[in-house]
Amino acid sequence: LHGLSPENYVSQWGVSDFALTYSIHEREDLISSEMVSEIGQLDGIENLRLTYAPYPQVAADVVYDDAVFHEFLASLDGVNGIDFSDPAKLENYQQNFFSGVFGIDSAYLEEINKTLNLPIDTSAFEQGKVVLLSKTVEGLIQPGQEITIQTQNGQHSFIVANGYLNEGFRAGGGNERGTAPDLYISQTALKELFPQYRVFRVAFDTDGQHDESILQELKQITASQANIDIISRYERREEMQEYLITAKVLGTGLSVILLLVGVMNFVNTMVVNVNTRRYELAVLESIGMTKRQIKRMLFMEGFYYWGVSLSLAVTIGTAIFILLYMIFSKVAYYAVFSYPFIPLVLVSGLVLLICLIVPIWVYKTDVNLPVVERLRLTE
Incomplete structure (x- = not known):
C-alpha cells in the first residue's frame, strides 16, 4: 500500500492544485471577473491561470477531414455505445463534428516546451496558427496536420502542435467532450475568432500551507453559483488518506494473521524435526x-x-x-x-x-x- 500514498495519487491528477470550472453546456457566464479578482487575492496561491471559451456556445463546428480524423474515429468505435458499423451513422457523426475551443494561458505552452526536443513556436501559437490537443489523442492525430473550424467570420485553420496537454487538464464538470477532440488555442486567437467569450476555468497552485483555508474561501466565493465545480488536490489527498487508513488497518490485520499462521507452522515444523x-x-x-x-x-x-x-x-x-x-x-x-x-x-x-x-x-x-x-x- 506504500505505492498508493496520497502524494502518488494527486501527482497523477490534473495539472494544478486547485481549479474551478463548469459544464460546457452552461449558457451563463458563471465565473465573473469579480470572482476571479477575489480568488487572486487569496493568501498562498501561485501561478493563477485563466482559460477562456466562446460565449454563449463553448463548442465550434469542425470540418471533418478523414486524413486527419480517421484514426480518432476508429478509436471511438464500440466505446460508450458508439457504433460505426452502419455507414449512415458514421456519416451522421462526421457531419455533426464539433469540439470545445479553449483559449489557454501561454504558461501551459511554456511548460510543454520544457519537455520537447523541438519546442512549439510560441509566436505562431499566439497568432492562432497552432493548436494544442490533449494527450488522449496522441498517436491518433499527428503533429503537423491541419484542423479547420467554422466560426461566424468563416473558416480558420490550425496546425497541430508536436506537444500535448496533460490528460487531466479539464478534470471536473467541464470535462464533457464534443464529437471532435478539444482544441486549445491562445487567448489572443480565441478573442479574435470569437468576439464573445467568457472565463471557463480558473486554475492555480498553492504554497501548500493554506490549502484548507483556500478551499473554504473558494466555497464561499462560489456559493452563489452552485454549478461551479471546485477541484482540488487537497480534497483528493484527504480522500485517499482516509481510504488508505482503512485499507492499511485491514491489510495489516490480515498480514499479521497470515504471519502468525506462518510462524506457528514454521515453529511446529522445527519442533517435529528435532523430536x-x-x-x-x-x-x-x-x-x-x-x-x-x-x-x-x-x-x-x-x-x-x-x-x-x-x-x-x-x-x-x-x-x-x-x-x-x-x-x-x-x-x-x-x-x-x-x-x-x-x-x-x-x-x-x-x-x-x-x-x-x-x-x-x-x-x-x-x-x-x-x-x-x-x-x-x-x-
Missing part, C-alpha cells in the same frame, strides 16, 4: 559428541533453513510481487512500485530468531533425561 531426531541426537551424544557441539549443529541447521527461506522469498517472492504489481497498476494507474525492504528485513529477522532458537530450545527440554533413558524411549 523425530531424538534417537539420532542421543546416539551422537553417546559416542562422544558434546551437548555444545550438538547445539552448534542445530544452530547451523537453523541458519541453513533461514537462508533457504530468505532466498526463496527474495527470488520467487519478488517475482510474484512484481507480477501482482503489474496487474494492480492496470487498475490503479497512479500506483508506484515500492519494494517492501523494511517489512522483509523485519520478517527475515523474526524467522532467523525462530530458526536459531526453536531447535535448541526443543533440544534443551529433551536433554533433561539421561542419554540411556533417551535411547530407550526412542527404540
